[in-house]
Amino acid sequence: MNDKGMSHYISHIKTLKDCFLHVYPSSIYQLARFAKKENITFNNIKAVLAESENVYPEQRTFVESVFNCRYYSSYGHSEKLVAAGECEHTADYHVWPTYGYLELLDENDNVITEKGQVGEIVGTGFINTVMPFIRYKTGDFAEYVGDYCEACQRHHLIIKNIRGHRIQENLVARDNSLISWTAVNMHDDTFDDVLQYQFYQDTPGVAVIKIRASKVFSEESKQRIINNISNKLQHRIEVSVAQVDDIPLTERGKSIFVDQKTNISS
Numbered sequence: 001m002n003d004k005g006m007s008h009y010i011s012h013i014k015t016l017k018d019c020f021l022h023v024y025p026s027s028i029y030q031l032a033r034f035a036k037k038e039n040i041t042f043n044n045i046k047a048v049l050a051e052s053e054n055v056y057p058e059q060r061t062f063v064e065s066v067f068n069c070r071y072y073s074s075y076g077h078s079e080k081l082v083a084a085g086e087c088e089h090t091a092d093y094h095v096w097p098t099y100g101y102l103e104l105l106d107e108n109d110n111v112i113t114e115k116g117q118v119g120e121i122v123g124t125g126f127i128n129t130v131m132p133f134i135r136y137k138t139g140d141f142a143e144y145v146g147d148y149c150e151a152c153q154r155h156h157l158i159i160k161n162i163r164g165h166r167i168q169e170n171l172v173a174r175d176n177s178l179i180s181w182t183a184v185n186m187h188d189d190t191f192d193d194v195l196q197y198q199f200y201q202d203t204p205g206v207a208v209i210k211i212r213a214s215k216v217f218s219e220e221s222k223q224r225i226i227n228n229i230s231n232k233l234q235h236r237i238e239v240s241v242a243q244v245d246d247i248p249l250t251e252r253g254k255s256i257f258v259d260q261k262t263n264i265s266s
């Protein structure tokens with residue numbers, strides 16, 4: 001996802017007739033930022049189909065505005081346990097009943113039945129006959145919405161706010177308290193000159209923001225990031241900025257916001 005690669009992808013997309021983009025949320029967000037920066041508009045994309053990573057509402061809205069279409073995200077894993085997707089009316093996830101059995105469990109391993117409660121996704125797959133998993137704990141979490149979608153009237157288990165392994169989403173403050181990345185997410189010009197960024201943390205109270213920047217990245221931009229993030233974090237974490245050429249994916253091929261290496265449990 002460097003500038004040259006992204007120009008190439010966009011030229012290719014421009015040659016297509018009506019099409020769908022099947023993407024990772026982080027990669028389509030980068031592509032959208034690039035297209036916006038280059039003032040490129042689209043009218044041939046029917047929908048963006050995203051999966052495998054956390055989806056952040058502000059990123060979804062931004063991608064929809066750039067590609068001028070609806071963004072649908074779906075949930076699944078390579079173990080082929082359970083799958084879920086959005087319907088035509090809402091962004092909540094409808095669990096597919098013929099693919100696998102999904103349970104949302106609280107800390108005491110009880111099935112969650114109260115709307116708004118968050119639990120761990122535990123799956124029993126129906127389609128993987130080579131290596132069946134029974135009540136496999138995914139380490140992913142979601143909020144329980146209900147057993148029925150009022151918008152489309154389909155009877156599915158409905159969940160929302162799916163989040164991958166929680167520790168990757170948290171920063172650890174000096175006093176060892178956790179600060180959720182979603183609470184830190186910036187909606188202003190903080191990351192304007194940035195294509196991709198990630199927090200790296202190996203010590204409570206200290207974090208490095210790794211930045212992959214667009215061509216122009218001034219000392220001023222760097223200072224703006226440090227100031228804005230420090231303020232947002234209420235100076236509970238000392239931040240610095242390091243410019244890097246590449247921000248690698250995790251061993252499982254996922255893109256995360258916080259590369260968390262401190263010894264604190266989620």
Ligand SMILES: [Zn+2]
Pocket residue numbers: 086087088089090094149150151152153154
């Ligand atoms: Zn629905």
